[in-house]
Amino acid sequence: MQKTIPCVFMRGGTSRGPYFLKDWLPQDIETRDKVLLSAMGSPHELQLDGLGGANSLTSKVAIVSKSAHPDCDVDYLFAQVSIDRALVDTRPNCGNMLSGVGPFAIEQGLVPAQNGETLVRIYNVNTKSTINAVVQTPGGKVEYEGDAKIDGVNGTGAPIRLNFLDAWGTVTGKVFPTGNLIDEIDGVQVTCIDAAMPMMIVRATDMGWKGDEKPVDLDANLEFMARLEKMRREAGLKMGLGDVSDSVIPKPVLVSKGAHDGQLVSRYFTPLKCHRSHAVTGAIGVATAYVTPGTVPYGLSVERQPGIHRIEIAHPSGRIEVDVELAQGETSVEVTGAGLIRTARKIMEGQLYIPSHILPETILPGTTS
Structure with a gap:
C-alpha cells in the first residue's frame, strides 16, 4: 500500500x-x-x-x-x-x-x-x-x-523582498575562484564568479550570437550547446568544483550590451537548456560581475561610485531589477549586498x-x- x-x-x-x-x-x-x-x-x-x-x-x-x-x-x-x-x-x-x-x-x-x-x-x-x-x-x-x-x-x-546579505564566495570560498577576473577557455574570455551562484559568464558575441536570441533557438544549436557544456566543465575544474558532469553548477551565461547603461542582456543556462526567464541567484551574480571592474560584463558597463545602484537584467521573458550595494574596497568598489522583488x-x-x-x-x- x-x-x-x-x-x-x-x-x-x-x-x-x-x-x-x-x-x-x-x-x-x-x-x-x-x-x-x-x-x-x-x-x-x-x-x-x-x-x-x-x-x-x-x-x-x-x-x-x-x-x-x-x-x-x-x-x-x-x-x-x-x-x-x-x-x-x-x-x-x-x-x-x-x-x-x-x-x-x-x-x-x-x-x-x-x-x-x-x-x-x-x-x-x-x-x-x-x-x-x-x-x-x-x-x-x-x-x-x-x-x-x-x-x-x-x-x-x-x-516578497529578498535581501542577499553574504552570498559572495560561499560555495568556492572566493568571489572569483580561479583568482582571475578573466580566464580563457576554448579561446574565449570568460569570468568565473561565485556570487549567489557559481557561474561562467561569456560575451554572446564571442560565441557567435547577438545575445537577444530566443531560448529555443539557442537550445536547437547542438554544436553550440556541446561547446558550451565542454567550456562549463572546464570552468568547473578551474573553479575548484571538480568534475561537474553530474552537477548543475557552474551555470553558463551569455551576456550582451543592454539598451541603456544599467541594463545588461542575459541568457542563463540551467545548464543544459536556456532558462525561459532568469534565475534570481543568476541575476545577483550577473549584476555583481557587471559592476565589478575588470570582468567580462564590466566591459559593457561604466564606472560606478559607492552606493546603491539598480541594475536591470534583461532576459527572454522581460527583466529582473537588482539593487546592488557597492562599497569602496582596497583597489576598487566591491558588492556588499543585493536585493530584489519576487512573488x-x-x-x-x-x-x-x-x-x-x-x-x-x-x-x-x-x-x-
Missing part, C-alpha cells in the same frame, strides 16, 4: 515545486532522494508519474526546517531533481524557490507572523549564505495576492503518495533507516 507524506505545492518566482518540512522526509539522504525522485516522477522525460513539469524550472524541491543558526529563523535546502536521470543535486541554491520559503515557514508555524510585514531570516544550506525575506502578512496572515508583477509569470502577487503562490496543500517500495514501514519520515 502506498505511503503518504505532507506536501505543499507552490510557485516560487518563476519556478515551481513541492515544499516540505525536513521532518516530513526521511533523514537518511539516500532514501530522501529516492522519495524526491518519486515525488517528481523522475527519471522520465515527461515526469508523468509525479509532480514534475518536464522542465528544469518545474523539477525543483524546497526543504525547510527550524534553523540551527542563532541569527536565522529557518534553514532552507534546495534540491534540483533531474528529469531524465535518477539524480538529485543539492549543490546550488535557487532564488526563485527561495521566494516561497518565507510564506511557507510562516504558515507552518516556524516563524510567528507580524501584523503588516514579517521578516524571515533564511539560511541557505546549499551555499551557506543568509537571505532576509520580507513577507506581506496583513492581520498576521500570509497574503499571496497583490500588485507586484514579475516577468515570466502571469498576473500579479504580493511583493510566490500556494497552489495546493495535502498528502503526497509514495510507493511502498520506496518508503517502507521501516523508514518513516523524520526517522533514519
Whole structure:
C-alpha cells in the first residue's frame, strides 16, 4: 500500500515545486532522494508519474526546517531533481524557490507572523549564505495576492523582498575562484564568479550570437550547446568544483550590451537548456560581475561610485531589477549586498503518495533507516 507524506505545492518566482518540512522526509539522504525522485516522477522525460513539469524550472524541491543558526529563523535546502536521470543535486541554491520559503515557514508555524510585514531570516544550506525575506502578512496572515508583477509569470502577487546579505564566495570560498577576473577557455574570455551562484559568464558575441536570441533557438544549436557544456566543465575544474558532469553548477551565461547603461542582456543556462526567464541567484551574480571592474560584463558597463545602484537584467521573458550595494574596497568598489522583488503562490496543500517500495514501514519520515 502506498505511503503518504505532507506536501505543499507552490510557485516560487518563476519556478515551481513541492515544499516540505525536513521532518516530513526521511533523514537518511539516500532514501530522501529516492522519495524526491518519486515525488517528481523522475527519471522520465515527461515526469508523468509525479509532480514534475518536464522542465528544469518545474523539477525543483524546497526543504525547510527550524534553523540551527542563532541569527536565522529557518534553514532552507534546495534540491534540483533531474528529469531524465535518477539524480538529485543539492549543490546550488535557487532564488526563485527561495521566494516561497518565507510564506511557507510562516504558515507552518516556524516563524510567528507580524501584523503588516514579517521578516524571515533564511539560511541557505546549499551555499551557506543568509537571505532576509520580507513577507506581506496583513492581520498576521500570509497574503499571496497583490500588485507586484514579475516577468515570466502571469498576473500579479504580493511583493516578497529578498535581501542577499553574504552570498559572495560561499560555495568556492572566493568571489572569483580561479583568482582571475578573466580566464580563457576554448579561446574565449570568460569570468568565473561565485556570487549567489557559481557561474561562467561569456560575451554572446564571442560565441557567435547577438545575445537577444530566443531560448529555443539557442537550445536547437547542438554544436553550440556541446561547446558550451565542454567550456562549463572546464570552468568547473578551474573553479575548484571538480568534475561537474553530474552537477548543475557552474551555470553558463551569455551576456550582451543592454539598451541603456544599467541594463545588461542575459541568457542563463540551467545548464543544459536556456532558462525561459532568469534565475534570481543568476541575476545577483550577473549584476555583481557587471559592476565589478575588470570582468567580462564590466566591459559593457561604466564606472560606478559607492552606493546603491539598480541594475536591470534583461532576459527572454522581460527583466529582473537588482539593487546592488557597492562599497569602496582596497583597489576598487566591491558588492556588499543585493536585493530584489519576487512573488510566490500556494497552489495546493495535502498528502503526497509514495510507493511502498520506496518508503517502507521501516523508514518513516523524520526517522533514519
